[in-house]
Amino acid sequence: MYFCRLLSFTMKKIFLLLFILTFQNIAFSQNNVIEQVRTELSKRKEAKILIPKSEIKDINLLSKTISLDYPKGEFWLGYVNEKQYKNFLTLNLKHSLFTESYPKALTMATNLSQMSSWDRYPTYLVYDSMMRRFAASYPNICKLDTIGFSERDSLILALKISSDPYSDTDKPKFFYTSTMHGDEITGYVLMLRLADWLLSNYGIDQRATNIINSTQVYINPLANPDGTYAYGNNSVTFATRYNANAVDLNRNFPSIPNGLHADGENWQKETLAFMAYADSNEFSISANLHGGAEVLNYPFDTYTSNSQSHADANWFISVCQQFIDSISPLAPSTFFRDVTHSGYTNGGDWYVVDGSRQDYQTYFKHSREITFEVSSDKSLSTTQLNNYWNYLKGGLISYIETCQKGLQGYVRDSLTNEPVRAKIFINSHDAFNSEVYSKASTGYYYRPIQSGIYSITYSADRYYPKTIYNVNIASNSMNNQDVILAKIPDNLGETEDNKFLINIYPNPAKDLLRVSLPENSNIFSYSIFNMLGIEITKGKINDINTDISIKNLNKGVYLILLGGKTIKFIKE
Ligand SMILES: [Zn+2]
Numbered sequence: 250m251y252f253c254r255l256l257s258f259t260m261k262k263i264f265l266l267l268f269i270l271t272f273q274n275i276a277f278s279q280n281n282v283i284e285q286v287r288t289e290l291s292k293r294k295e296a297k298i299l300i301p302k303s304e305i306k307d308i309n310l311l312s313k314t315i316s317l318d319y320p321k322g323e324f325w326l327g328y329v330n331e332k333q334y335k336n337f338l339t340l341n342l343k344h345s346l347f348t349e350s351y352p353k354a355l356t357m358a359t360n361l362s363q364m365s366s367w368d369r370y371p372t373y374l375v376y377d378s379m380m381r382r383f384a385a386s387y388p389n390i391c392k393l394d395t396i397g398f399s400e401r402d403s404l405i406l407a408l409k410i411s412s413d414p415y416s417d418t419d420k421p422k423f424f425y426t427s428t429m430h431g432d433e434i435t436g437y438v439l440m441l442r443l444a445d446w447l448l449s450n451y452g453i454d455q456r457a458t459n460i461i462n463s464t465q466v467y468i469n470p471l472a473n474p475d476g477t478y479a480y481g482n483n484s485v486t487f488a489t490r491y492n493a494n495a496v497d498l499n500r501n502f503p504s505i506p507n508g509l510h511a512d513g514e515n516w517q518k519e520t521l522a523f524m525a526y527a528d529s530n531e532f533s534i535s536a537n538l539h540g541g542a543e544v545l546n547y548p549f550d551t552y553t554s555n556s557q558s559h560a561d562a563n564w565f566i567s568v569c570q571q572f573i574d575s576i577s578p579l580a581p582s583t584f585f586r587d588v589t590h591s592g593y594t595n596g597g598d599w600y601v602v603d604g605s606r607q608d609y610q611t612y613f614k615h616s617r618e619i620t621f622e623v624s625s626d627k628s629l630s631t632t633q634l635n636n637y638w639n640y641l642k643g644g645l646i647s648y649i650e651t652c653q654k655g656l657q658g659y660v661r662d663s664l665t666n667e668p669v670r671a672k673i674f675i676n677s678h679d680a681f682n683s684e685v686y687s688k689a690s691t692g693y694y695y696r697p698i699q700s701g702i703y704s705i706t707y708s709a710d711r712y713y714p715k716t717i718y719n720v721n722i723a724s725n726s727m728n729n730q731d732v733i734l735a736k737i738p739d740n741l742g743e744t745e746d747n748k749f750l751i752n753i754y755p756n757p758a759k760d761l762l763r764v765s766l767p768e769n770s771n772i773f774s775y776s777i778f779n780m781l782g783i784e785i786t787k788g789k790i791n792d793i794n795t796d797i798s799i800k801n802l803n804k805g806v807y808l809i810l811l812g813g814k815t816i817k818f819i820k821e
Pocket of ligand 1: 430433499539540541
């Protein structure tokens with residue numbers, strides 16, 4: 250082990266030296282460099298460039314211009330396609346082309362039995378056979394699913410592993426996906442091996458059995474087959490980061506602050522497939538495996554923790570810590586220490602990235618996704634694959650087990666017992682889309698959260714919101730909270746209450762809402778509530794025709810309470 254550490258330390262020195270030499274040798278003339286990058290682009294549609302840190306004045310501008318990879322020593326490594334490179338040149342930054350002087354020969358498994366010792370990368374066909382064989386060998390706990398197709402029409406596959414794989418039962422949904430950057434292939438094999446471990450240990454190992462019984466686990470080992478097999482389905486040696494259209498899939502998702510296409514590219518087939526899969530599955534917890542560093546990176550990528558942290562930042566940190574604590578003690582002491590000492594970081598604190606899948610899942614899909622950077626070497630030598638599995642196995646399993654803790658329950662209609670799709674909002678806690686929703690089909694919801702005592706408001710369209718106070722969520726267990734919601738009677742959803750001759754108008758209203766009451770009315774005050782049932786404002790009614798200023802309300806649907814009657818109105 251000491252030898253290993255020494256070796257890894259020496260290797261890092263050599264790599265650093267190589268970086269420096271590469272830069273110095275090539276930096277003589279930027280014109281030469283531009284020629285070299287363009288030649289590389291004409292061959293591979295993507296090129297890696299090194300930019301000295303001293304050159305970079307605005308890292309976020311650079312991150313918007315090219316696909317920044319990672320800081321390496323005195324440099325940042327970035328990827329460019331033709332369009333990105335053209336834009337990059339306008340920034341006038343010194344740079345050099347980064348080429349590996351001796352691309353590793355990675356041993357390939359060309360048939361299924363060669364994968365049994367887990368020290369090879371599969372050809373695309375072997376991968377495809379493995380996935381089919383998992384489903385065929387374990388039909389009661391495994392189903393093969395197609396997420397979609399790549400730009401070159403390769404299948405993007407997932408395994409669903411669960412005690413009832415053919416039905417959408419009410420259990421937390423968990424999703425592992427790897428290698429959306431096609432050249433980051435360590436996670437690809439780790440995911441295949443994890444699937445194999447889960448399936449072959451059902452009924453044998455207690456943890457595997459619990460996971461399969463309590464959780465719907467989805468595993469997609471290869472998210473970008475066109476990048477991984479860029480030069481044919483039989484080798485991963487010349488894999489590309491980008492997809493077949495030279496697009497970085499991890500910048501191609503809708504951005505939180507900058508619109509649907511912040512990267513200036515159309516949504517790729519891979520991106521559309523993943524968005525549709527997320528829509529139909531509503532995952533609660535997920536991870537996205539990458540390589541090039543050893544660190545866990547939790548939301549948001551788009552913001553530093555100072556400018557916008559996630560409401561569940563403490564949950565993310567404790568889950569990351571749990572992962573780090575589960576890494577094998579046999580791992581070298583430098584393992585998962587190359588970015589931060591803790592082994593994890595807020596995404597934007599490392600460097601800001603717009604349009605990542607992690608933020609898409611977390612912000613737009615109300616899920617929780619962490620990016621796992623699983624090996625500093627993107628294409629781990631095949632001789633190291635067994636070691637990395639042994640180091641990381643505990644962490645990969647423990648992360649799925651987070652689905653066994655938190656809060657779950659059903660939201661149903663008080664009269665019909667029908668399921669209700671409701672918003673589950675933790676008061677004084679949820680913010681910036683961290684709330685979750687119950688399933689329309691069954692009313693089931695699952696909310697991962699740190700232990701504590703919370704007040705939770707359940708709300709749904711056309712229902713009276715209900716707040717449950719002092720919900721005690723114990724750590725390390727699953728807590729249950731079922732809720733029934735009462736429907737707002739239809740006649741109260743209208744603009745007037747005929748029986749009591751109360752009128753409000755106009756509806757929708759912009760600045761003023763007129764309340765018109767019958768002659769003999771004994772209503773002298775009003776309250777306005779939002780749809781969560783929280784009182785926003787109140788005031789006096791001085792006349793049977795009173796104008797209430799609603800200028801300061803945000804746009805949306807409100808309820809006005811007048812003498813025990815609730816009337817719904819819309820603020821424009
Ligand atoms: Zn990556």
